[in-house]
Amino acid sequence: MAVNNQVARRYADALITAAKESDQTGILRSQLSGVVSLLKESPEFSRIAHDPTIPAGGKAEIVSEAFGESIAPIMRGFLELLISHHRESAMAEIVDAGLSRLDEKEGIVTAVVTSHIALTDVQKSALTTQLETRTGKTVRLEADIDESITGGFSVRIGGAIYDATVAAQLRRIREQMTRPL
C-alpha cells in the first residue's frame, strides 16, 4: 500500500541513520536479512506481528524473551520501537525498505533474469559483468525460470526490461507479417 511505503521508508531511514551514528552499518544488512527470514520461516511470528488484539506490552515481552541476545541490541531496540508505535504490522515492508535503502547507498542493484532453462554459472557471470558495465553499479543477479517464453531470456533491472525472449521475437514477427501492405 502506498501508505505503508512511506511509513516503511521513514522507519528504515531512521534505522539506517541510527546505525550509522553508532557505527553499526556493517551488521545491519545481516540483521535485516535475519528478520526477513524469520518472518518467512516462522508463521507464528508473522501472525503475532499482525495481530491487533495482543497488547503492546505482550508483544514486547515476546520479542525480548524469544530473541534475547540472538539479535543485535540495535535491532531489538528497533523492534520494540515499532511495537510501541503500533507499526509492527508493517515490519515486513520496513525491513524490505531497509534492505533496498542499503542497496541504494552501496550502489547495488538487483537484476532478475528470466529464462526458459536454467543458466549456467558462466552465463550468469557474463550477464552480470555486462549489466555492471551498462549500469555502473554492482549487480546482484537473481534467476527465474519461465517456460512460456519458449527460449532466450529477459532481464529486469531497476525500471527497465531488456527483452530478448523468443516469445517477444515471435510476437514481433507476427506483427510484421500480418501488417497490411
Next chain:
Amino acid sequence: MATTFDVRPDEISSILKQQLLRFDRGADVYDAGTVLQVGDGIARVHGLTNVMAGELAEFPHEVMGLAFNLEEDNVGCILFGEDTEIKEGDTVRRTNQILQVPVGEALLGRVVNPLGHPIDGKGEIHTDEHNLVERKAPGVIARQPVNQPLQTGLKAIDALTPIGRGQRELIIGDRQTGKTALAVDTIINQRDTDVYCIYVAIGQKASTVAQVAKTLENNGAMEYTTIVSAAASEPAPLQYLAPYAGAAMGEWFRDMKRDPKSGEPDPERHEKFKHVCVVYDDLTKHAWAYRQVALLMRRPPGREAYPGDVFYLHSRLLERAAMMSDDEGSGSLTALPIIETQEGDLSTYIPTNVISITDGQIFFETDLFYGGQRPAINAGLSVSRVGGKAQIKAMSDRDVAGTLRVDLARFREVAAFAQFGSDLDASTQRQLTRGERLMEIIKQGVESPMPVEEQVITIFAAAQGKLDDLPATVVGRWEEEFLGFVRSRPGILDKIREEGRLTRPCLEALGPVTGYGDQLLKTQLSDLIDEFNRTFKA
C-alpha cells in the same frame, strides 16, 4: 472457383525463409513498473520512472491504461479495459506513445470504440495515420469567421437558430425530448453534401447506439459517418476518452491533408474531405465519467463533487471546432454537443458551463413536446450566435426567416390571451393567427429532412400570411400538398437552389413554363402560392 497460381509452394517457403532471416533479432528494451493496487478501473503502478503524462501504458491481458496522475512514489493509471484479470505485482510497460487514435477515410462507415478498435465486426481498420487525442485547438490566426451554412434539414433550426460550419451549437433539454433525433436528422441531411459526420455516444445504452446505427444505415448515412461508442457498460475511462477521440478523428478532416512521408500539403485530397460535423451525445454523462475517474484518483472534489477543471474538460474539447482560414485549407469542424438537463433547469453547474462555451443553444422543452410541438424547440430561449451569416440569402431574406423570430416572439407575448377568443382587438388577433400558423409550419417529423429551398418557400408562405385564412390544424397537410404542387412545376425550386436568393430577377426559360415572364422570384413565388391556395380544400 479454383485457380492455379504461378507461384509454387516451395517458392513461397523460400521467400518466407528469407524474410525471417532478414528479421532483426535485437532485444526489446522498455521501461516497466509493477502494479501496487488495482480496482474500480484504475491502477497504481510503482516504477514507470520516465513515463510522460498522458502516455499509454500496457497492462497484462492486453489492457491499455493511461498515465493520469504522476505522483511522488507511484503513477496513477486509468484502465481502458476490464481490471478483473490484473493483479498486484503484474508488470506494466511503457509504450513511449502519447495517447493517439487511428484517423482517416478508413473510419467512415465503421463503429469503433474510443481507442479506434472496431466493434461492428466488419474487420480490421487499415490506416497509416494517427492523431493525438489531446491536442491544442487552432489559434486565432489559423481561423476565419463562420460563413457557410450547415443545413440540418429542420425548418426550426435552419430558419430560427441556423448552424454554420465551424460553429459549436449546444442541443440541450430534458430526457426524451428529441435531442438525439435532431442530431441524427442533421447527419442524415448531409447525404448529398461534402460534410462528413462523426457521432460520439458517451454512456448511452448499447441498444440506443444500435438503433442510431440502424437509422443511419437505413437512410444511407453510414457511408459518410463514423460512430465512436463508449456505451454505459464500458469503463468510465473509456467514456472519458470518447469525445476527445471523436474530436481527433474529426481533426483529420478539418486540417490540411499532408503526404504521410514528406509532410507536404496535399490540397487535392483535402478538397474531398474538408468538412466534418461531430455530435457529442452526451456531455452530461461525459462529465459524470470524468468525475468518477477524478474521485477515484483522489483529485480534490469541487462543486457537486466534480473536479475543479470540469470546465476545462469541455472547453478544450469544444475549442477544437473551427472554420480554418484559407491558408490552412478552409476546412471545418462543427460541434453539436448534447446536454441533458433535469426538470428543465438550465442554471445547474454543467449546463451553465457548456452554455457559456458554445456559440448558441437549441433548447428542447418537455411541455412543448407533449403539447404536440415537435421539434420541441423553445424559440425564445434558443439562439445561434452566428445567425444570418450561416444562412443562404434566400433564407435570411426579411420576408422569409427574417421576420420569423420577431413574429414568434410577438406571438408568445399574446399567446396567453388566446383563451379570450373574439374579445381581442384586431391587431392582437392578427398576431395570434400568424403566430399559430408559424408554429405549425415549423413542426416536422423525424427522419424527414427538408431541402433548404423547400424550407424557404414554406416559411415564406406562412410568414407572408398566405395561411392566415386556413385553420391552423390543416397547415401540415397544406405543406405536404403544396410541396407536391411545386415539385411538379419544375424551375422555381431549382432556381432558388442555384441562386440562393429570392431577389434576383428571374430571367431565363422560366417564362414559357410558368407563364410569369421576368418578374422577381419572390413575386413569382407569391403568385404560385396564391394559385395553389385557390385549389386547396381546407
